[in-house]
Amino acid sequence: xxxxxFSLEGxxxxxxxxxxxxxxxxxxALARAGADIVGVGLRGMGDTQxxxxxxxxxxxxxxxxxxxxxxxxxxxxxxxxAFGKVDxxxxxxxxxxxxxxxxxxxxxxxxxRKMEIxxxxxxxxxxxxxxxxxxxxxxxxVNIASVAGVYGLR
Numbered sequence: 001x002x003x004x005x006f007s008l009e010g011x012x013x014x015x016x017x018x019x020x021x022x023x024x025x026x027x028x029a030l031a032r033a034g035a036d037i038v039g040v041g042l043r044g045m046g047d048t049q050x051x052x053x054x055x056x057x058x059x060x061x062x063x064x065x066x067x068x069x070x071x072x073x074x075x076x077x078x079x080x081x082a083f084g085k086v087d088x089x090x091x092x093x094x095x096x097x098x099x100x101x102x103x104x105x106x107x108x109x110x111x112x113r114k115m116e117i118x119x120x121x122x123x124x125x126x127x128x129x130x131x132x133x134x135x136x137x138x139x140x141x142v143n144i145a146s147v148a149g150v151y152g153l154r
Contacts, residue, residue: 006033007033007034008030008033008034008035008087008088009034009035010034011034011035011036011087011088012035012036012037012038012079012083012084012085012086012087012088013027013030013035013036013037013038013086013087013088013089013090014037014038014040014075014079014086014088014089014090014125014129015027015030015037015038015039015040015090015092016040016041016066016090016091016092016093016121016125017040017041017092017093017094017144018037018039018040018041018045018046018048018092019039019041019042019043019044019045019046019047019048020046020048022092022144023039023041023048023090023092023093024046024047024048024051026090026092027039027045027048027051027052027090028048028051028052028055030088030090031051031052031055031056031057032055034057035057035087035088036057036058036059036060036083037052037057037058037059037060038059038060038062038075038078038079038082038083038086039052039059039060039061039062040062040063040064040066040075040093041063041064041093042063042064042065043063044061044062044063045059045061049061058083060078060079060082060083062074062075062078062079065117066093066117066121066122066124066125067113067116067117067120067121068124069124071124072121072124072125072127072128073124073128075125075128076125076128076129079129080132085132085136086129086132086133086139087133087138087139087140088139088140088141088142089125089126089129089133089139089140089141089142090142090144091121091122091125091126091141091142091143091144092144093117093118093121093122094117094118094144094145094146095113095114095117095118096146118145118146122143126141126143129141
């Protein structure tokens, strides 16, 4: 199979929730395909930075709580300053905290925090990155969701 068809050489991907799990795996896969990575997470990139750089790609780490609009603004500005463009946005950041707790026992504070990160964070960052994609007439946005959004617990 000709993998050149899947080349991301010269592209920049901004991946949220990048320090572990799916975010880490996606950042590494994008780097293997040739993309440079802007990694965003509450605790930064963690081991992901070294793993991406081992693929020969450039990285830029941003620590941010994306539940805050001003953080999304800062992330977009820093990403553009670091690489000049964002070609691919992967909205992966999310919390799963206390997901196994029955819904009727969840506090409104916990529910609000989940919505702020899982939904509003994605919206804020997309709104900040999208204008430069529209201007350049190029961009890909991937939104990741949990199966917990489909299957509830009690």
